[in-house]
Amino acid sequence: MTMVDHVGRMSLPDTAYNMWTRGELDDFVHAPEGHRVEVIEGEIVVSPAPVVAHGNIVHHITRAMERAAFADPSFPWSARQMTNLSLLGIEQGYIPDLVVAEEHVFESAGEAEQMYLVADEIEMVVEVTSKDGAVYDRPPAEGRALRKPSKWSGYARVEIPYYLLVDRSPKIASTRLYSIPDAGTGAYLHSDTWAFGETVRLPEPFGVEIDTRRWTAWKD
Numbered sequence: 001m002t003m004v005d006h007v008g009r010m011s012l013p014d015t016a017y018n019m020w021t022r023g024e025l026d027d028f029v030h031a032p033e034g035h036r037v038e039v040i041e042g043e044i045v046v047s048p049a050p051v052v053a054h055g056n057i058v059h060h061i062t063r064a065m066e067r068a069a070f071a072d073p074s075f076p077w078s079a080r081q082m083t084n085l086s087l088l089g090i091e092q093g094y095i096p097d098l099v100v101a102e103e104h105v106f107e108s109a110g111e112a113e114q115m116y117l118v119a120d121e122i123e124m125v126v127e128v129t130s131k132d133g134a135v136y137d138r139p140p141a142e143g144r145a146l147r148k149p150s151k152w153s154g155y156a157r158v159e160i161p162y163y164l165l166v167d168r169s170p171k172i173a174s175t176r177l178y179s180i181p182d183a184g185t186g187a188y189l190h191s192d193t194w195a196f197g198e199t200v201r202l203p204e205p206f207g208v209e210i211d212t213r214r215w216t217a218w219k220d
Contacts, residue, residue: 034048
């Protein structure tokens with residue numbers, strides 16, 4: 001996720017989620033061109049386009065998946081940026097930085113002119129943090145006063161198998177792969193972490209290596 005322009009609740013003619021699935025929410029909230037509009041635990045979150053360093057990281061991950069497919073014609077996985085993802089069971093609508101699924105999922109959705117994919121079709125989602133939006137991508141903070149809506153919890157609740165979180169905070173500067181989602185608690189039960197500069201090694205079913213030597217933290 002990128003920097004947040006607007007977060008909040010407003011009076012709507014229908015639920016924010018229903019309007020999001022119909023493609024009506026962007027116009028209703030007057031989102032500028034290129035901005036992302038998401039529904040996270042009932043809140044409408046509007047985010048501007050990512051900065052270049054953010055986009056570079058997403059590109060590097062995409063290229064790693066492409067190289068794996070080129071090296072092995074049987075490699076089934078493909079990655080797409082800025083794809084709408086509907087979390088049907090919990091009525092939330094996200095736009096991850098990157099979605100990983102089998103190639104036929106994207107092809108079929110494109111041929112059918114689908115507006116979004118659903119969780120059952122997805123093997124992994126990727127988010128890259130930014131200064132103002134990081135709280136939505138990370139696990140929720142402890143304590144009621146600190147609690148914020150969390151895509152981390154949403155992804156776990158709909159049981160997306162893998163969540164790759166690239167955290168550009170200077171205090172963290174690492175990549176974490178979450179796995180074993182628990183729908184009941186809305187949490188991932190396992191994680192593996194790599195500091196920036198280390199090679200990320202995605203386990204099977206991917207078996208992909210990602211070079212992070214050019215990844216940098218944001219500047220405070």
